Every structure is written in structure tokens, then in C-alpha cells.
Amino acid sequence: MTSIVVNDLRVSYGGADVLADLSLEIADGEFFPLLGPSGCGKTTLLRTICGFITPSAGTIRFGDTDVTRVPTHRRDIGMVFQDYALFPDRSVFANVAFGLRARRVPAAELKTRVHEALERVGMSGYADRSPDALSGGQRQRVALARALVIRPKVLLMDEPLSNLDSKLRVQVREAIGDLQRELGITTVFVTHDQEEALALSDRIAVFRAGAIEQMGTPSEIYRSPRSTYTADFIGAANILEVRLPDDREHQAGEQVEFSLGDVTLTGITQTPVSAAEAYAVVRPESLSLADEAGTSTPGISGRVVRHQYLGSRVMHTVELSTGALVEVSEAATAATRSEGSPVRVVFPRDETLVLAS
């Protein structure tokens, strides 16, 4: 039973902090994605948990054991790499057996366990093949078997799907998810692909510049982002600079009025907002379009500049009277509006989020 507890972790290269006093608790058996663009520190955190990087401050615990000073090879981890990192001169069997041999597992047991592991990932017929003779998806399955066969305390994956094409990615993703649930092994998973993170996990950490920007369930993060960064990173978002009538302190969750150009709209603050400048965030599917004539609903007038039919949805890009562009995604049954036609963009007050940054 292994949770991962990261406490005030700091990693610096040449004076610059890549991770700054990061704390994080991953529950036993949890599947935990670290999500963020490249260079945000998520891989550094993973490699520090692995032990490849020594932190300059802070601790890492696996359950009750402090592993901060324990070298990688004694941490009992399973690691899956982006480029698979299969040993090219060894057969699939020898690759999977590698960690067991290092642990001096007796030959008979080793054989059973390797075959079990290969079966689990659906690669049982491939034991004698060379990694060269496998496809990308098959290689990653073997790499997964190699990491799992040693029954590690935690499983760490560094962008395991990003070298696969989109169809395979979904397949391997599902295989990883099923296996993880079946084995209940604590898993940390680095990805820059939000769909991967949303699909696989109960809880997500979004990284920004060496710190966790926001952590929560996928729907929390999607519905109540606490910064425009998160809103923009997870899903599509219309982000508009707006003005509040005064710089009074607003609590989170408060209903506030704000002005966008010369129109006053209402939204809900997600974080405390205390300045006159703020941001309004609305998902494209929250917005709707009305005819310019109907003025009863709170909205702002604009002009359709692009119209895209996407099968189940129809997407309009509208240039608001303030000059800003917003995207509006409606069910395909909604009225199709031609480019250039004047419209009114309706902002629903419950789904218009007001953020400080």
C-alpha cells in the first residue's frame, strides 16, 4: 500500500528553480496525471520521484518510507518511457525478465512471472521476438509488462503514449487504464495531452512553471478553472479582458457585474478578485447565439466571421463589437448563420467565470 507524498520539493539547475517548493499527495492506488505544456516541470517531478534527479530541498515519501536519499535502483519503481527504452539487443522475454534477474528471482518463478506479465498486456505470443520486430504499440505493451513484472510500489510513466499514432494511443491508453484499475498500483503519469489525463483519472494536477497551478477532478478543473492558464489548457475557452466597476475585494463564488466594452454582464468569481482588471472565461459550448433583434437576454452584439460545420456541433467565430473574437459551439440543430451576419452572443451568468488572472 503505497501513497506518494511530496513535501516542499525544490529542484534547481544552475541557480534557477525548476520545481519550487512543491507539495503533493498521491493516494494509494491512485492514477495521477501530471499535465502541462513542455518545460513546465512535470517531467522533472517525475524524474525526481524516480530518483534520477536529486532535489536540493524537500522530501519524497513512498508510504511511510522516506526515499529522498534512496538511489533509483533501490526504490522499487516501475518506469515506462516515452521512447519505450526496450533493450534492443535482448528478446521480449529477456527485456521483461531483466528486473527479475536483478532481483535474483529463481528461474522457474521468473519464467511464470514473465509469461503472466506478457499475457496481461496481451503480448504472450511474442516472448521470443526482438523489439525491432514489434510495432510501437506492441513495444509500449512490452515496456509496461517489464515495469509491472517486478511488482513495483509505484508505476511512473513519462509520456508513454506520445510516440503512438492517435488510434493506437486510445487502445494503449485503455489497456493502461484497465491494468492500473485491476492491479490498483499507484501510478504517476506525465502527459501534455489533456484528453489522456481527463480520460484516465479521478484527479489531475495541472503544472505551470514548476508549481501545481490547480489540482482537482477533471470536471472541477474543466468547470471551475482558477486561472485563465488552466482554462486555456484544459479544453477550449474564450478568455476576455473585462473591467469590474470598482477594485473592491470580491470573494470567490460571488456574483459580480463587469463591463465588456460598453455592455455590462454578470458572472461568478472563481477566485478572490480585488483589482478593476479581470478576465471573463466562457466555454464555447456555454455561449449561444441570438438574433440581433432580440435584446431581452444579456449579451453583446457582434458579427459572424467564420462558420464551421463539425458534424454533431456547429462552430461560429464571432467578432464582438469590442473587437474581440469568441468561439460559439452549438448543437448542429441550431440555426446556421452565414459569415458577415449580425448576431447577439448570449453569456449565461452561471457559466461565465470571472478570474483574477
Added chain:
Amino acid sequence: MSAQSTLGTAGPARRAGNRSPWPWVIITMVAVVLAVTFVLTPILNILIRSLTSGEGLGGWVRFVEEPKYLNALGNSLLLSALVALIATVIGVFLAYFASRYRFPGKWLFTVLPLSALIIPELIVAQAWLMLLGNNGVLTRWLKDVGIELPSVYGWPGMLLVMPLVTYPYVYLGTLAALRNFDSQLEEAATSLGASPLAARLKVTIPTILPAVLSTSILVFSLTLGNFTTATIIGKQLDLLAPLTYTAFLAEMGGDPAMQSTLATLSIAIIALVLLLQRFTVDRRRYEMVQGRSWAPGRLRGASGAVMAVLAALVLLATVLPLGLVVVMAFTKSSGPVLKWGEFSLDTFRQVLTGDPQPILNTLAFGLTACAIGVVISVVVSTIIVKKRNPLAPLLDYLVMFPQALSGTVLGIGIVMTFAGGIWQLGGTAIIIVIVLVVRRLPHGVRSASGILHSIPDSIEDAAVSLGVPPMKSYLKVVLPLMVPGIAAAAILTWVTIVGELSASLVVYSAGQETLSIKVFRLIFTGLNGQAAVYGLILCALAIVPIVIATRVFKVRLFD
């Protein structure tokens, strides 16, 4: 010998803060100390002696006053430029021909130019002398028919032989660039409205030119430091490298003023050339995203015939020396006189029973130097590529220094440093091994680094994550993956060590003649029959391992 250092090609930046296991830090420190001792000290010694020995300012005053020296400098620069030009023309032509056309016997174009790199230069020079020298076969035959050939010694011979020895560097470099060239670039240019000719001039040539130029520069610096051909065929022509060696002989045991002055001059010129290359040509090298080369076309018409004849002539001239040496080795000889047309094994028997020592010396020194060189190359390149630490860049620079040294200069530096003083290695076999190892160091490190770059870091990380300690992971997982590459590098090192002359000639003492030294001395005493036998054995020592490695063990030597 090329100017690229392995610097700046380290692994991704995110490895920077990784654990740097102690064993590697200690190994790095040892490596730096060794590099300072065996690479930096000899160079510094030369530079210092050139200023402090002799009557004020070393030999610099004499250098300016005696026309012989300024003359040699001018000759060397002019010769190197001309040879680079001719070699580039031949090499580019051959590469273009081989990559653009289909024709029977094309495999010869992959094998024969390489043979010019394998056959020791010494043998090539000797063979051309036997053919075109004052007493040469062709010279006499033509004289009998009434045609008087101009003397091959000096400029004509140098301009004939040096390009034939050096063009394969240009050929291989250009061929690689042409193979990597993405022909879609030309198509893109024509689709944008450029005529096919304009596309070639404005797109193809500029992208390939840097690769070609850097091989031309390589040929320039090889020619500038060339001792072997310059001594055998240049003869009375004053050139830098032979003059440096003469100064070394004249000052033996005395004040090393002139030798260190001339050596410093040659270091300065080559260093300048390498720097220029680094800041001009290398900056303009391009990565091709994908290489879809042209499909070779059929050779036809009068121009096709002319090209085919020219290409065949070059290849013929390339292998001619080897053929001639084989014939000479089995030709009956008495003293310096070769009895053409009469074959016998007598000379062979004489050599093998009379003085087989050079063969044994070559094997002993060569194998030792090769083994040491391989180990050092693997360790140093591992530090530079995989286990970077603050000392790694320094080490990288140090091991690349010998690039700026010709064999003669390196030999002089090593003798100055290790023959006397606290080392007292003069006259020992160790000093020969040192010279051979240091001379090949940049090549060895570069090829080992190339192999290491192709092995992803994640392989070693994977082994560590599976529970194997870091050092053991390296030895168990990374090293085995390097073996094929190391084998190839070791064989190429062996080939060049076997044929090495200019540096070992400076450091050797009586009883330690290697095959190349023996051949060199026999050529000068006129015993060409014996020289050919030793030369043939020398060629065999170079060629046989290559044949075995590529045929039996399927080692890929030239990629």
C-alpha cells in the same frame, strides 16, 4: 581529422541536474590529468621552446632571415591549396557520377576509393616513384620509345600523388551529403517557379557546399602537415613538414630552436584553418528533415562516355599502387635492381628469415596502442556524451587538440616532453605507443561519441529503474550496444596506426622500426624489392582485418 568537436552535442538539458555518480567524477578527473599530461604538455612545450631556445626568440629570427624557410612556408600553403582544389574536383565529380547514374560495375565505386584510405600513403608514394621516378618502369619504357617524361620529383609528382591520396575524403563527404539531400527541395524550388538549372544552383549546391568545403579544408590541412609523400616525392622541394623533420634531426641532442619554431608555425596555421572552418563552414551545415535522394539515371551519350572514362581513370590510378607493389614484391631483385618479368619468392624469404622484427614491432605497438586507444575513447566519450559534469567540456577540448598537430609536430612534442626529464622514456617502446595513441585520439573519441549519441539515455535509466545499480547498468546495457560501433572504430584505428609513419619516425629508436619506418628507410637506400615486400605485408595487415570484419563478422565500417 576534421574540425568538429563533439562539444555542444550533449544530451538534453534536462539531464543537467541528474545524479552524477561519484565513480564518473573521479574517472573524469583522471582523464583530464591524462589529457593535460599527454596532449596539452607536448603542445605547450613546443610553443614555449619556440620562444625560449636558441639565440633569442628561438628560431624565428633565422626563419625570417633564411629564404629556405619562408620559401617552404609559401610552397606548403600553395601546394595545400592546389591539392585541396584538385582533390575536391576529383572527389565531387566521382560522387556526383556515382550518385546520379546507374551503370554496370557500380560497386567498384563503393570499394575502390576506400582502398585509397586503407593502403598506407607510403606505399602509394613508393609505387608512383617506381612507375614514374628517374628509374621508373614507365619512364624507361617511354624513353625507349623516344618520349622524355618530365621529372616526377617536386611539384608534378606532389600534384599527382597527393590528390590521389586525399580525394576519397571529399568523395565520401560529398556522397554522404548527396545521399542525405532531400530531392524534394529541388522540386519545391521548381514548383515555386525556378528553372531546374536555377533550382540546382540556388538550392542544391548551397545546401551541399558546406559538407564539401569542410572535406576540402580537411585535405588542405592534411597536405600542409604531410610528411611522407612530401619527403619521398617532393625531394628537393622545400616544404614545411620535411623541413621540420630535418631540423629535428639536425638539432638532436641540442637546442630544439628551429624544430619548435617550425612546429609552432604549423600548429598555428592548422589551428587557424580549423577555427575558420568552425566559424564559417560549420555554421552553415544543414539538417535534412528527410532524405529522399534522386533516383539514379542511365548513363548515355558522348558526355556519359567521357565521364565514364574519367571516372575509370581515377579508380585505376587509385588501385594501381597496390597492384604494382604486389608485382614488385614477387619480382626477382638483386640489390637495388629489379628484374622485371622474372618472378621469385626470394625477396620474401630474405625478409621473413632475415629481419622479421619490423612485422613483430608493428603488431606489438599497433595492438597495444589500438587497445589503449579504444578504452580511452569509450571512457572519454561516455563522459562527454552521457555523464556530463563541469570538467567534461575541458576534456572535450583537450582530446580534440591533436587534430591541429601533424604527425611530425606531435612526435616532436612527445619527444621534448617524455624522452628526457622525469619521464626518461626516450628509446623505449612506450613512447611509440604514446605517440600512436595520442595521434588517433580525436578520431577514436569522435566515433565512440557518435555511437553513444545513437543510444538513448532512457535505455540506461530503464535498467536503473528495474533495480540495477547505475555503473552496472552502464556496463550491462549500454556497453554491449556500443560493441559493433567500437569494433568498427577499432579496426579503422588499427588501419591508420599500422600505416603511421611521420610521428613514429620522430620518436623511434634503433631496433624499434615498424613496417612503415622500415619501408621508408628501404626506399631511401634504393632496395625497392625489399621495400615492396615489407609494404605488401603492411597492406595485408591493414586489409585482412577489414575483410574479415566486414565479411565474417558483418561489421559495418563505413556508414
